Amino acid sequence: MKKVFALLLTLTLCVGLLSACGSKTETPASSGEGETSSAATGSVYYLNFKPEQDEAWQNLAKTYTEETGVPVTVVTAASGTYEQTLMSEIAKSTPPTLFQVNGPVGLANWKDYCYDLSDSDVYGQLTSDGFALKDGDAVAGIAYVVESYGIIANKTLLAQAGWDVADIDSFEDLKACAEDITARKAELGFAAFSSAGMDGSSDWRFKTHLANLPIYFEYQADGIGTTDAIKGTYLDNYKAIWDLYINNSTCDPAALSGKTGDDSRNEFLAGEAAFFQNGSWEYGNLVGEGKFTDDDLVMIPIYIGVGDEANQGLCTGTENYWCVNNSAKEEDIQATLDFMNWCVTSETGTKAMANDMGFVIPFKAAQESPNLFVKQDAAYTAEGKVPVSWNFPTMPSENWKNELGTALTAYAAGTGTWDGVVSAFVDGWASEYAALNG
Amino acid sequence: MEKAIKKYWPVFVLPTFAAFIIGFVWPFLQGLYLSFCKFITIDKASFNGLKNYIFALTEADFLHAFWFTALFTVVSTLCINAAALAIALALTREIKGTNLFRSVFFMPNLIGGIVLGYIWNILLNCVLTLLGKPLLSLHAPYGFIGLVILMCWQQIGYMMIIYIAGLQSIPGDYLEAARIDGANERQILWKVKLPNLMPSITICLFLSLTNGFKLFDQNLALTGGDPAHKTEMLALNIYQxxxxxxxxxxxxYGQAKAVIFCVLVIVISLCQLRATRSKEVQQ
Known part of the structure; x- marks a missing residue:
């Protein structure tokens, strides 16, 4: 008995040691088919940012190899680890030839590695020059997907509460609707907004996406596109919408710091909330077997009570830019440029991007996407509504967003004040820009 | 035999030595060089002089992380070792089910730090919600207490095993002789058991001290440094x-901080080893 126990103890000890080792090893994200030796024609290695689209990219790569014989490796970084993965991959002897940055601030890290795309075919395919990411005169990156976000509403629930989304076209309307639902919460059985979770999986919806609105309106008012000293002109409106979210929600504001993105989505899917702030990328998670149909859902603009609200559209823009690695071999660079061009011009490529990936791509040969929210964005624009552009790529740093998120969470829980949020927003912006340039 | 060893020692030493050079010395030297550079990838580094060290040593967050880590290390080392020793003493008294208790206490150590961090995050947040207090990531003192609880829960079992091994290796005649001489239990503990346990205490203090100082996974998963870097420890600060x-x-900057961190850990553990070694007795 003692011997058996001793053996068991030894075994568990070994397991403990092994698991301790295991937890410290960084497992590289590898969903690709391994390294492919570069032929004379060159090869492509794409480090993909979006895990949702991994399978679609793998398939597209296979099709391309079958058609042209050029090997394409697609590797997807695990969610939230793109920068780390890129940093270690790019130092290898076979670095990624195609990678992505998330806008001017991301470019600051990688501009020394970006091939100038100004003479490339794929640059000529862009529908607007605004989708190119420039570093001086050089074209460092090219946007490959355009997305929209707003407040996703459950029409069925709103109808139960006696509201119609057509009636909501200003902050006042939204506030009246949300407060009416909250007042009758017990009777209706649902809340106005799904939880505004401030866990890392969800806080970007507020510290980045919602914060875009006061920044957008300030830029509009001042006629600028970026600044190193934000004034915070519309922060009172930011406070108003944030108060509306947290006080008319499924949960107590103090509990928000622990709520995740999944919590919020599940509440919306279960019909516990009528509104859910998110974007077109959520479409696949909301519609389908046992979930909603297109008829249940609608996306409305995020009204914060500034500007011409009747003509405000969804927040539409991009933070996904393709960059080509300039330190790759010349034939690999050429192969990569050809692959990019094929993706956005060929029938197969554009169809895969629209249908399998659900993307709207800013290229001339783009196909129509079946994504409801994307179609709505087009419809709003056709009605003459003005889309709100994405200005968060001009936010000074990730750190700025994190500090803002912390301040918002503390304010919601009552352990911080709104002054803390204002300070994180305005003072933090200035100090982060100083650090960026210093 | 002696001759064979003299002749063939390189065969035994060289593989490990090569691994040590490749896996530790060379990366460390490279890291030392990089701490004086600006870089994104290590093959394109440009020299930056002492600026990195000046920044690291003057940054408020890094200094705060240092004091936070130091406080955490002291508190957790004391808690872990006191509790582990107490449990080890209790479980060497030949009570029924001793082996079961030992393995149960040891179990938490088998779960990885990240997983533990998330589990305790949920548990502690639920308790705090029920009590109507601010959650872990909103209130730094709770974050600190949470980290101590988590580390104790994870480490006590491990240290307990080491102490039990130490206690069992104390020859029975020492204890018997003490009893015959009329020593009571307390005297036996302080005058016989503890002095003979010094090697175990040395290793346990060393382990819990360095574990506390280098803590990363649990910190990342439990609080993530929130609120506003107030519960950020050195390793997490470097990572961020x-x-x-x-x-x-x-x-x-990160590289310079990492070098400072490495030196700190080495210095502290050497001091501790020297201090406790001197108290060890020969059996």
Whole structure:
């Protein structure tokens, strides 16, 4: 008995040691088919940012190899680890030839590695020059997907509460609707907004996406596109919408710091909330077997009570830019440029991007996407509504967003004040820009 | 035999020595060089002089992280070792089910730090919600207490095993002789058991001290440094500097912090080893 126990103890000890080792090893994200030796024609290695689209990219790569014989490796970084993965991959002897940055601030890290795309075919395919990411005169990156976000509403629930989304076209309307639902919460059985979770999986919806609105309106008012000293002109409106979210929600504001993105989505899917702030990328998670149909859902603009609200559209823009690695071999660079061009011009490529990936791509040969929210964005624009552009790529740093998120969470829980949020927003912006340039 | 060893020692030493050079010495030297540079990838580094060290030593967050880590290390080392020793003493008294208790206490150590962090995050947040208190990531003192609880829960079992081994290796005649001489239990503990346990205490203090100082997984999962870097420990601060920031200068700052961190850990553990070694007795 003692011997058996001793053996068991030894075994568990070994397991403990092994698991301790295991937890410290960084497992590289590898969903690709391994390294492919570069032929004379060159090869492509794409480090993909979006895990949702991994399978679609793998398939597209296979099709391309079958058609042209050029090997394409697609590797997807695990969610939230793109920068780390890129940093270690790019130092290898076979670095990624195609990678992505998330806008001017991301470019600051990688501009020394970006091939100038100004003479490339794929640059000529862009529908607007605004989708190119420039570093001086050089074209460092090219946007490959355009997305929209707003407040996703459950029409069925709103109808139960006696509201119609057509009636909501200003902050006042939204506030009246949300407060009416909250007042009758017990009777209706649902809340106005799904939880505004401030866990890392969800806080970007507020510290980045919602914060875009006061920044957008300030830029509009001042006629600028970026600044190193934000004034915070519309922060009172930011406070108003944030108060509306947290006080008319499924949960107590103090509990928000622990709520995740999944919590919020599940509440919306279960019909516990009528509104859910998110974007077109959520479409696949909301519609389908046992979930909603297109008829249940609608996306409305995020009204914060500034500007011409009747003509405000969804927040539409991009933070996904393709960059080509300039330190790759010349034939690999050429192969990569050809692959990019094929993706956005060929029938197969554009169809895969629209249908399998659900993307709207800013290229001339783009196909129509079946994504409801994307179609709505087009419809709003056709009605003459003005889309709100994405200005968060001009936010000074990730750190700025994190500090803002912390301040918002503390304010919601009552352990911080709104002054803390204002300070994180305005003072933090200035100090982060100083650090960026210093 | 002696001759064979004299002749063939390189065969035994060289593989490990090579691994040590490749896996430790060379990367360390490279890291030392990089701590004076600005870089994104290590093959394109440009020299930056002492700026990285000046930044690291003057940054408020890093200094706060140092004091936070130091406080955490002291508190957790004391808690872990006191509790582990107490349990080890209790479980060497030949009570029924001793083996079961030992393995149960040891179990938490088998779960990885990240997983433990998330589990305790949920548990503690639920308790705090029920009590109507601010959650872990909103209130730094709770974050600190949470980290101590988590570390104790994870480490006590491990240290307990080491103490039990130490206690069992104390020859029975020492204890018997003490009893015959009329020593009571307390005297036996302080005058016989503890002095003979010093090798175990040395290793346990060393382990819990360095574990506390180098803590990363649990910190990341439990509080993530919130609120506003107030519960950020040194390793997490270095990680955030390196990966959470854009621009080549931040990599250099992170690297400089890492070198400072490494030196600190070495110095502290050497001091501790020297201090406790001197108290060890020959059996």
């Amino acid at each position: 500097t390196f990966y959470g920031r854009s621009g080549p200068q931040w990599k250099g």
